[in-house]
Amino acid sequence: MSSDSSLSSSPDNSLGATVPQAAAINRPMDLVCGANLPSHSLIFETYGILNKARSNAILICHALSGDHHVAGINAEGKVGWWDHYIGPGKAIDTDKFFVVCPNNIGSCFGSTGPTSNNPRTGKAYGDSFPPIQVRDWVESQKYLMDHLKIECWAAVIGGSLGGMQAMCWSLAYPDKLKHAVVIAAAMRLSAQNIAFNEIARRAIQSDVEFKDGHYLDHETSPKQGLALARMIGHLTYLSDDALGRKFGRLVNGGDIGTTEKELGEFEVASYLNYQGDKFSQRFDANSYILITKMLDHFDLAQDYNDDPAKAFGHAQCQFLVVSFSSDWRFSPLCSEQITDSLMSAGKAVSYIKIESDQGHDAFLLPNSRYQKAVSLYLSRVSNELEESSL
Amino acid sequence: MSSDSSLSSSPDNSLGATVPQAAAINRPMDLVCGANLPSHSLIFETYGILNKARSNAILICHALSGDHHVAGINAEGKVGWWDHYIGPGKAIDTDKFFVVCPNNIGSCFGSTGPTSNNPRTGKAYGDSFPPIQVRDWVESQKYLMDHLKIECWAAVIGGSLGGMQAMCWSLAYPDKLKHAVVIAAAMRLSAQNIAFNEIARRAIQSDVEFKDGHYLDHETSPKQGLALARMIGHLTYLSDDALGRKFGRLVNGGDIGTTEKELGEFEVASYLNYQGDKFSQRFDANSYILITKMLDHFDLAQDYNDDPAKAFGHAQCQFLVVSFSSDWRFSPLCSEQITDSLMSAGKAVSYIKIESDQGHDAFLLPNSRYQKAVSLYLSRVSNELEESSL
Numbered sequence: 001m002s003s004d005s006s007l008s009s010s011p012d013n014s015l016g017a018t019v020p021q022a023a024a025i026n027r028p029m030d031l032v033c034g035a036n037l038p039s040h041s042l043i044f045e046t047y048g049i050l051n052k053a054r055s056n057a058i059l060i061c062h063a064l065s066g067d068h069h070v071a072g073i074n075a076e077g078k079v080g081w082w083d084h085y086i087g088p089g090k091a092i093d094t095d096k097f098f099v100v101c102p103n104n105i106g107s108c109f110g111s112t113g114p115t116s117n118n119p120r121t122g123k124a125y126g127d128s129f130p131p132i133q134v135r136d137w138v139e140s141q142k143y144l145m146d147h148l149k150i151e152c153w154a155a156v157i158g159g160s161l162g163g164m165q166a167m168c169w170s171l172a173y174p175d176k177l178k179h180a181v182v183i184a185a186a187m188r189l190s191a192q193n194i195a196f197n198e199i200a201r202r203a204i205q206s207d208v209e210f211k212d213g214h215y216l217d218h219e220t221s222p223k224q225g226l227a228l229a230r231m232i233g234h235l236t237y238l239s240d241d242a243l244g245r246k247f248g249r250l251v252n253g254g255d256i257g258t259t260e261k262e263l264g265e266f267e268v269a270s271y272l273n274y275q276g277d278k279f280s281q282r283f284d285a286n287s288y289i290l291i292t293k294m295l296d297h298f299d300l301a302q303d304y305n306d307d308p309a310k311a312f313g314h315a316q317c318q319f320l321v322v323s324f325s326s327d328w329r330f331s332p333l334c335s336e337q338i339t340d341s342l343m344s345a346g347k348a349v350s351y352i353k354i355e356s357d358q359g360h361d362a363f364l365l366p367n368s369r370y371q372k373a374v375s376l377y378l379s380r381v382s383n384e385l386e387e388s389s390l
Numbered sequence: 391m392s393s394d395s396s397l398s399s400s401p402d403n404s405l406g407a408t409v410p411q412a413a414a415i416n417r418p419m420d421l422v423c424g425a426n427l428p429s430h431s432l433i434f435e436t437y438g439i440l441n442k443a444r445s446n447a448i449l450i451c452h453a454l455s456g457d458h459h460v461a462g463i464n465a466e467g468k469v470g471w472w473d474h475y476i477g478p479g480k481a482i483d484t485d486k487f488f489v490v491c492p493n494n495i496g497s498c499f500g501s502t503g504p505t506s507n508n509p510r511t512g513k514a515y516g517d518s519f520p521p522i523q524v525r526d527w528v529e530s531q532k533y534l535m536d537h538l539k540i541e542c543w544a545a546v547i548g549g550s551l552g553g554m555q556a557m558c559w560s561l562a563y564p565d566k567l568k569h570a571v572v573i574a575a576a577m578r579l580s581a582q583n584i585a586f587n588e589i590a591r592r593a594i595q596s597d598v599e600f601k602d603g604h605y606l607d608h609e610t611s612p613k614q615g616l617a618l619a620r621m622i623g624h625l626t627y628l629s630d631d632a633l634g635r636k637f638g639r640l641v642n643g644g645d646i647g648t649t650e651k652e653l654g655e656f657e658v659a660s661y662l663n664y665q666g667d668k669f670s671q672r673f674d675a676n677s678y679i680l681i682t683k684m685l686d687h688f689d690l691a692q693d694y695n696d697d698p699a700k701a702f703g704h705a706q707c708q709f710l711v712v713s714f715s716s717d718w719r720f721s722p723l724c725s726e727q728i729t730d731s732l733m734s735a736g737k738a739v740s741y742i743k744i745e746s747d748q749g750h751d752a753f754l755l756p757n758s759r760y761q762k763a764v765s766l767y768l769s770r771v772s773n774e775l776e777e778s779s780l
Contacts, residue, residue, distance in 0.1 A: 076728060117448075134665070191634050192633050192634070193626075196625065198663070199621045199625065199657070200665075203618055206597075208598045231585075231588075231589045232589055235586065240581070240582040244580055249689070266588070268584055268588070269588035299639070330717075345692070
């Protein structure tokens with residue numbers, strides 16, 4: 001039951017140009033918070049070909065600042081954020097799988113979010129966008145699944161907040177996925193993680209341009225606050241070692257001068273400032289607040305007496321759990337707790353800790369052992385598909 | 391040669407009321423940067439009694455946000471920041487030692503700093519205060535030493551940035567101290583540390599109330615930025631474990647509501663916000679920028695071909711080096727590098743790593759093993775003093 005792969009057999013292993021699609025969901029969606037969205041739209045990309053049995057679809061779930069453009073090259077010439085892992089012959093092989101990646105609601109890259117028009121008011125949602133939860137993202141992705149007439153995902157895959165969605169899928173729709181690949185994730189955030197997110201939010205909210213969240217009405221933008229938020233995030237996604245290796249204590253510009261302003265700037269500072277400023281051009285502040293709160297409030301076992309094994313008892317899929325040795329924001333310990341809970345629940349789980357000095361960011365970066373682990377696991381998934389079609 | 395301890399034999403182990411003193415240094419002080427301070431004053435406290443040989447004086451060096459009120463209770467009823475360790479019968483025993491702690495220049499608690507009047511202009515220094523270095527703090531402390539007619543410190547003691555001063559003393563004035571106690575310090579900051587400081591500075595500088603550093607002229611105060619800076623600092627001085635133990639995922643107020651604003655706030659967030667706001671009332675923004683840059687630019691071995699053993703070759707004192715197991719801002723590795731370098735230089739060094747889950751903050755907090763280590767070391771120092779007086 002392999003699909004026709006003629007379209008994706010490009011010799012350079014690249015998907016080439018990608019085109020985003022849109023799905024309009026013109027019926028209300030109830031949210032965990034009790035509010036509902038009267039309608040919403042999802043922008044998404046797909047790669048590879050859906051087989052006749054419609055059984056080879058993989059859902060990719062993005063993290064905090066991700067979007068739908070996960071692989072290939074889009075119209076602006078931008079390479080997808082996980083292109084190293086998705087494409088013909090790659091770990092997530094588009095010769096075998098039909099890969100779907102939506103931008104999630106509440107975000108700011110085309111799907112319904114704070115910058116979208118609220119049909120009830122005729123104005124942008126802004127800070128009145130309801131407080132969505134991971135479960136709401138899964139629900140919205142379920143609408144997309146129905147839209148694409150997919151009965152069951154071959155796998156749901158995600159890193160960081162994406163891994164939380166994969167876990168949430170396994171509990172919310174146990175019979176709608178065969179495999180969950182949970183990368184650099186946690187069943188819930190630690191107090192330290194929540195604290196970093198809180199500082200990021202306060203940086204945004206205390207920017208005078210934020211205007212209590214109504215910056216769109218005022219035609220301002222809390223760029224400084226958003227840059228600071230990103231700098232905090234970015235720094236905590238990297239390891240001390242990786243930063244040391246990359247920047248050490250190199251100083252740009254002059255040496256110590258006679259006024260404070262003449263001190264040279266450390267390269268790590270220029271780098272972070274640049275990353276922060278770049279991010280503040282492309283991301284929406286209300287989305288950042290919304291999605292970091294979603295992260296903070298995710299708690300896999302909350303509805304199961306705080307017993308993760310009891311929660312995972314409802315799962316029917318198999319799991320691959322991946323962690324990275326130098327990730328201190330979502331440490332290997334978090335992945336090991338997921339793995340232990342799955343084992344306690346009697347579920348099939350494979351776990352691999354990848355040696356890397358890249359911190360949390362490692363989940364996005366090329367790494368041969370990581371690629372091999374995902375590739376081998378998905379070969380098994382692909383083989384299962386072929387067997388079930390015999 | 392024990393001093394008259396009648397004054398400090400209070401039964402409750404407390405120093406009681408303390409009174410700050412001031413030393414006016416009415417001659418120019420050359421700074422590392424090439425500028426000079428035409429004059430400066432230092433505010434300081436002392437405890438215990440200087441013996442006749444003037445040999446039992448201990449200098450305490452404060453860290454980033456510290457002040458001269460290190461022990462006892464001041465006129466405002468505030469207990470000193472290291473009162474657990476300094477007092478009659480305590481680890482730094484004021485029955486035996488004469489303890490001196492100045493507020494350092496560039497800070498904002500009474501010694502000359504950005505909020506002080508520049509005698510050359512008749513206006514507050516503000517952001518034109520010269521970029522002081524750790525070496526400048528040592529130089530200024532040397533003026534205080536002369537002012538107090540102390541020939542040689544029995545010990546120079548400090549944690550964090552205070553430990554950097556103790557190390558700097560051992561190189562700048564090798565024959566002016568017998569012992570250096572270097573606690574939770576580093577020979578230089580890592581790129582990660584510099585990056586956290588950079589984000590803190592940008593938070594201050596991007597506050598519209600900062601006014602390019604001229605907020606005193608505008609009668610504004612970048613309180614939001616300073617609060618954010620402190621929140622970042624404070625969070626990184628704590629360990630993930632300590633935060634988890636103290637706050638876990640406890641939520642204040644309501645549950646998830648129908649708008650984003652109705653989400654409960656995590657207690658760790660309230661705590662950090664409170665700490666940030668409190669700090670922004672008492673600290674000066676230009677001082678914060680100045681002193682974090684001082685931290686970033688400290689590099690013990692920079693003038694010694696980046697060879698710390700070569701640098702420490704100039705030291706004549708003995709060393710106690712202390713680290714804390716869960717300190718990730720100035721990790722045990724940093725203290726072990728100091729210890730190894732001292733050993734390579736053939737210096738007498740004792741090293742102890744204290745088990746603690748309190749992170750970098752552990753250096754300020756009660757801990758019986760830590761207290762015992764400092765106490766035992768200083769008993770030796772005290773015994774040496776008695777022997778040398780026989």
